[in-house]
Amino acid sequence: MDNLAEHWQNLSLNEREDVNLELSEDKSSNEFIMAVKFLTKRALSVEAVIKTFNPLWRSKKGFKVRRAGDHILLFVFDNREEVDKILSSAPWSFDEHLMVLQRYDKEVPIRTLKFNTILVWIQVHDIPMRFLNHKVAEELCEVAGMMCKEEDINEMDGGSFIRVRVNIDINKHLCRGRRFSSSQGEQGWVSFKYERLPNLCYWCGSLSHVDKDCELWIESEG
Structure with a gap:
């Protein structure tokens, strides 16, 4: 039936089938x-x-x-x-x-429909205090997914960390954090903590399957 619906223009229609019904917006639910x-x-x-x-x-x-x-x-x-x-x-x-x-x-x-992405809050930890601001946190999280700008800036303030709303691809491995360096030569690592995540694969860090369905786990024979 789906294929017929897609290719109806190629069909030879009889007189009754060719009577068009216009669907106006007032008929929509x-x-x-x-x-x-x-x-x-x-x-x-x-x-x-x-x-x-x-x-x-x-x-x-x-x-x-x-x-x-x-x-x-x-x-x-x-x-x-x-x-x-x-x-x-x-x-x-x-x-x-x-x-x-x-x-x-x-x-x-x-x-x-593609069910590939979800919105999550990421807590960005261990940012040096002088760089502890929303702009830096958002730039750090660019590797995790697509930024979702928050209208309420207070939602991003976690005290010792910054929260960032990110649209992440569930088929990619979760980013655990990111390296950084400063103009003064300082180097370090910030950690990402994801809020309210359910079961995930601890072998590869993917959200699209759990441990026992992971190809790495299967290849390792458990």
């Missing part, structure tokens, strides 16, 4: 949808998912859940603000496994 992929090999229970996130997300009118593929669920809300709030509070996990969330605009097939 007012739903706001998140597409979520669960990075687990276990079977998903929709009932368990709803039971877990109902008290966490505290949606005023609740939400609906639809299955949309292999470990992919659609969460349907009636207002954008609740979706924005949930996305801004990422990362989320279920049963200690990572969930990759993204806004779904309903314009593209679900099978074409």
Whole structure:
């Protein structure tokens, strides 16, 4: 059916099939949808998912859940603000496994969605005191992923460290930190600490699988 939908222009249509229906915007639904992929090999229970996130997300009118593929669920809300709030509070996990969330605009097939990145807070530790500022922390975190500018600068202040919001690729190894040097010849290392991360592979540092599914672990025969 999907292939037919994609290639309908090449079909020979009969008189009834060729009658066009114009879909105006007033016929569209007012739903706001998140597409979520669960990075687990276990079977998903929709009932368990709803039971877990109902008290966490505290949606005023609740939400609906639809299955949309292999470990992919659609969460349907009636207002954008609740979706924005949930996305801004990422990362989320279920049963200690990572969930990759993204806004779904309903314009593209679900099978074409890429669940490759998540937003995380990174704590940047061990920055020399005279360089302990937001700009330096953001430059240091450029190797970890794409910066996400925070409007509330107070969210970045951790006292002895700086917090940076970063969009990271889950298929790449997590950066543990970064070397630095100063114009005075000082050299050192800053450490990255990731907030609220669930299970990850401690063999290679990837978030896309756990230890027992890692190629390094398999090649080493455990």
